Amino acid sequence: MRHIPMSSYAYSEIDLADEIVLKRVRTALGFVDAHAEESSDQFPRLIKMEIIPFGSHDLDDILAQEPQRAECLPFGAVMLDRFGKILIYNKAEGLITNRNADDMIGKDFFNDAAPCAKGKRFHGEFLKFQRSGQIDVMFDFTFAYKGADVAVKIHLKSQPDGQNCWMFAKRT
Numbered sequence: 001m002r003h004i005p006m007s008s009y010a011y012s013e014i015d016l017a018d019e020i021v022l023k024r025v026r027t028a029l030g031f032v033d034a035h036a037e038e039s040s041d042q043f044p045r046l047i048k049m050e051i052i053p054f055g056s057h058d059l060d061d062i063l064a065q066e067p068q069r070a071e072c073l074p075f076g077a078v079m080l081d082r083f084g085k086i087l088i089y090n091k092a093e094g095l096i097t098n099r100n101a102d103d104m105i106g107k108d109f110f111n112d113a114a115p116c117a118k119g120k121r122f123h124g125e126f127l128k129f130q131r132s133g134q135i136d137v138m139f140d141f142t143f144a145y146k147g148a149d150v151a152v153k154i155h156l157k158s159q160p161d162g163q164n165c166w167m168f169a170k171r172t
Helices: 016-028 059-065 067-072 091-097 109-113 120-132
Strands: 002-005 011-014 076-081 086-089 136-145 148-158 164-171
Touching (some): 059 067, 059 148, 059 164, 076 109, 091 164
Antiparallel strands (some): 002 011, 076 164
8 A cells, every 4th residue: 555645634545456547537537648657656646636535434525515526536436316226427437347437327226237236235235225314334245247256345325315325336
């Protein structure tokens, strides 16, 4: 892990995989020159925004104030309504799943996007949110995606109004 100074946070830890995903997302969004060096020594120079760390407990508050920042996260971010319909699917999640993020909007997460997540652990946690409108839980999960297992850490975090839930995913 490396320490990178942040503007709002004193320090946060991100690993090289986060840096590479963030660089790809920022390049796809037009924030970084596509021909810039990818070395980790050059990377902090390329970032012109604060990095929000995975698992941050105020992430939902930050994204409620600035929803466009979900696009620049170095990990997957998917907002689900209480029925599991996808409202937001960020570019990083699209890179992780090799899907067009725009095509995922409006789909049912557990039936259309990730039917393998419909088991007891993942879907069970989501059902707790569906019943109460509140959740803040992290757990390890393995997606069975196109014949390959993808290990991730999942963070389910409800929005303050209890109507929607963020699903953050980071490869492990």
